[in-house]
Amino acid sequence: MATQGDHLSAPRRRRSISDPLAAALLPPEDESPEQRAERLRAEEEAKKRSQRIDQMLQESERQRRKRKTVKLLHAPAAFHAERIAWRFVIYLNLLRSVRRILDAIAPDPDPHMNGLEEVDEFEDTEPPAIIIGGSRPSSAYNNPQFENYHRRLAPLIELETRLIQQLSDTDDNDDKEATHLPSSGSVTWSSSGNGIPTSPDYGGDTGRTLPKINIPSGSRSSPASPTTPSTTSISSQSHTELAVPTSFNWRKRFALGKISSPKYEHSGELQGWWEDPDDPVHVLNRCAPVIIEMWRDPAVKQRLSEKWLRLEESSGFYLDEVERIAAKMYFPTDEDVLKARLKTTGVVEHTFTMGKNSEFRGVDWKIYDVGGARPQRHAWAPYFDDVNAIIFLAPISAFDQVLAEDPRINRLEDSLHLWNSVISNKLLSEVNIILFLNKCDLLKAKLESGVRLVHHMPAYRDRPNDYDSVSNYFRNKFGAVHQSNSPNKSRDLFIHLTSVTDTRRTRVIIYNVRDMVLTGNLKSSALM
Numbered sequence: 451m452a453t454q455g456d457h458l459s460a461p462r463r464r465r466s467i468s469d470p471l472a473a474a475l476l477p478p479e480d481e482s483p484e485q486r487a488e489r490l491r492a493e494e495e496a497k498k499r500s501q502r503i504d505q506m507l508q509e510s511e512r513q514r515r516k517r518k519t520v521k522l523l524h525a526p527a528a529f530h531a532e533r534i535a536w537r538f539v540i541y542l543n544l545l546r547s548v549r550r551i552l553d554a555i556a557p558d559p560d561p562h563m564n565g566l567e568e569v570d571e572f573e574d575t576e577p578p579a580i581i582i583g584g585s586r587p588s589s590a591y592n593n594p595q596f597e598n599y600h601r602r603l604a605p606l607i608e609l610e611t612r613l614i615q616q617l618s619d620t621d622d623n624d625d626k627e628a629t630h631l632p633s634s635g636s637v638t639w640s641s642s643g644n645g646i647p648t649s650p651d652y653g654g655d656t657g658r659t660l661p662k663i664n665i666p667s668g669s670r671s672s673p674a675s676p677t678t679p680s681t682t683s684i685s686s687q688s689h690t691e692l693a694v695p696t697s698f699n700w701r702k703r704f705a706l707g708k709i710s711s712p713k714y715e716h717s718g719e720l721q722g723w724w725e726d727p728d729d730p731v732h733v734l735n736r737c738a739p740v741i742i743e744m745w746r747d748p749a750v751k752q753r754l755s756e757k758w759l760r761l762e763e764s765s766g767f768y769l770d771e772v773e774r775i776a777a778k779m780y781f782p783t784d785e786d787v788l789k790a791r792l793k794t795t796g797v798v799e800h801t802f803t804m805g806k807n808s809e810f811r812g813v814d815w816k817i818y819d820v821g822g823a824r825p826q827r828h829a830w831a832p833y834f835d836d837v838n839a840i841i842f843l844a845p846i847s848a849f850d851q852v853l854a855e856d857p858r859i860n861r862l863e864d865s866l867h868l869w870n871s872v873i874s875n876k877l878l879s880e881v882n883i884i885l886f887l888n889k890c891d892l893l894k895a896k897l898e899s900g901v902r903l904v905h906h907m908p909a910y911r912d913r914p915n916d917y918d919s920v921s922n923y924f925r926n927k928f929g930a931v932h933q934s935n936s937p938n939k940s941r942d943l944f945i946h947l948t949s950v951t952d953t954r955r956t957r958v959i960i961y962n963v964r965d966m967v968l969t970g971n972l973k974s975s976a977l978m
């Protein structure tokens with residue numbers, strides 16, 4: 451703020467000054483000594499007042515900047531310091547993979563054959579007709595020993611139920627249903643004393659039509675390509691998704707069995723959950739060799755590939771690391787936590803402050819992690835008002851998968867529609883948008899394994915099916931939707947091809963995003 455005192459001691463000047471404001475501030479020419487003294491005192495007082503106001507403004511600006519919160523809306527894999535609490539989620543992810551294998555190797559349900567004997571019969575006779583793609587196995591070798599594995603893995607039944615119970619908020623709301631892993635479409639662990647699931651539903655694996663992608667609008671369904679059959683089986687069963695309502699502090703409950711050291715005075719030993727005979731780790735640990743045996747079994751592998759079940763590419767895959775994960779003193783690594791799949795329900799808020807050494811120190815970040823599943827999207831709206839940036843993650847590897855919540859809808863098509871509604875929203879027209887075309891690692895693996903985009907997206911025509919061409923195509927598609935439908939044509943759109951589980955590369959991208967958001971944000975508040 452400018453002060454009036456700068457000219458206090460200035461020599462009298464003639465009134466020829468052209469600036470009317472400066473002229474008005476000059477002392478009157480016929481000023482008496484008393485008047486002058488009075489004027490100087492008043493001016494001195496005004497100067498002090500002005501300085502005080504300046505100080506107050508500076509302080510309040512400092513405080514404001516200190517408190518300044520940059521709000522971001524995004525939906526990435528959440529990352530938490532409470533790694534230990536993720537142990538149970540990781541166990542459950544692992545159990546889910548086991549369940550999927552058992553699903554895949556289970557004998558075909560036949561209303562006329564109901565019992566253990568029939569399984570034995572299968573071994574010698576006609577193999578079960580649950581193979582898609584028309585290639586039914588021709589030898590007994592192709593019949594994995596379902597009953598054998600099912601029986602030996604039975605202790606996991608009780609473990610899964612127990613873990614789910616611990617995840618559920620027993621006192622709480624309807625959402626707790628979401629924490630259950632329903633048995634539909636999946637082997638029913640506890641359904642029959644003879645080891646045969648009572649009524650497994652394999653509908654998801656056979657003859658399902660796979661919707662094709664239609665950009666930017668329309669959701670026509672058309673039959674799946676014979677060469678890219680049912681990866682839908684993975685997602686069609688994923689309504690068995692594990693989720694925890696955000697209202698429930700599961701991390702606290704999961705941080706059971708805290709480690710203390712030393713166990714006894716001077717012993718140097720650690721004491722932890724592994725000493726608790728009821729801890730889930732013991733059952734898992736005992737069953738681990740069977741899980742490993744099943745996963746390595748060539749007959750099982752063959753059955754999985756016949757059913758196009760690529761568990762390696764699905765979320766929460768830990769089957770290659772069972773030995774480590776089922777170890778009694780297993781402590782989840784950062785990477786394990788990143789790989790874990792836990793569906794977000796509601797909106798999860800994270801707040802953190804920039805470190806002391808950061809150029810942007812003192813700035814708080816508020817990050818809202820929102821659930822991407824369809825029933826979760828209504829929860830986003832209240833956050834639209836006051837948000838600086840949106841990080842939108844579109845899993846581009848999902849071009850051949852369908853929504854868990856509606857198997858008629860292709861996942862990528864759903865992402866494009868959602869993308870369209872976010873970028874065309876008028877409330878968000880001034881919001882920075884950063885698009886992560888995510889799961890590029892999985893996209894690459896999928897294309898290399900021979901899955902062809904054109905079979906799911908006819909508009910792709912005869913373009914090359916390699917990673918560079920496909921990812922570029924998606925980049926252009928998402929960019930074009932923004933270009934034609936955004937109410938703010940001058941908004942910069944930042945598109946990154948990401949594999950967010952690759953922390954090293956993602957870190958660089960996040961730093962860029964951070965700087966962009968902060969620079970933009972601080973600029974707009976005239977602080978920079």
Ligand SMILES: Nc1nc2c(ncn2[C@@H]2O[C@H](COP(=O)(O)OP(=O)(O)OP(=O)(O)O)[C@@H](O)[C@H]2O)c(=O)[nH]1
Pocket residue numbers: 525526527528764765766767788789790791792793794795820821822823843888889890891892948949950951952
């Ligand atoms: N391979 C690979 N896996 C990924 C990548 N990004 C996420 N995942 C995995 O995908 C799974 C799903 O991640 P989540 O963070 O639960 O997905 P989300 O988008 O938050 O889903 P909602 O909570 O339902 O909205 C997890 O198992 C992640 O580890 C990626 O780029 N590559």
Ligand SMILES: [Mg+2]
Pocket residue numbers: 525526527528792793794819820821822
């Ligand atoms: Mg989530």
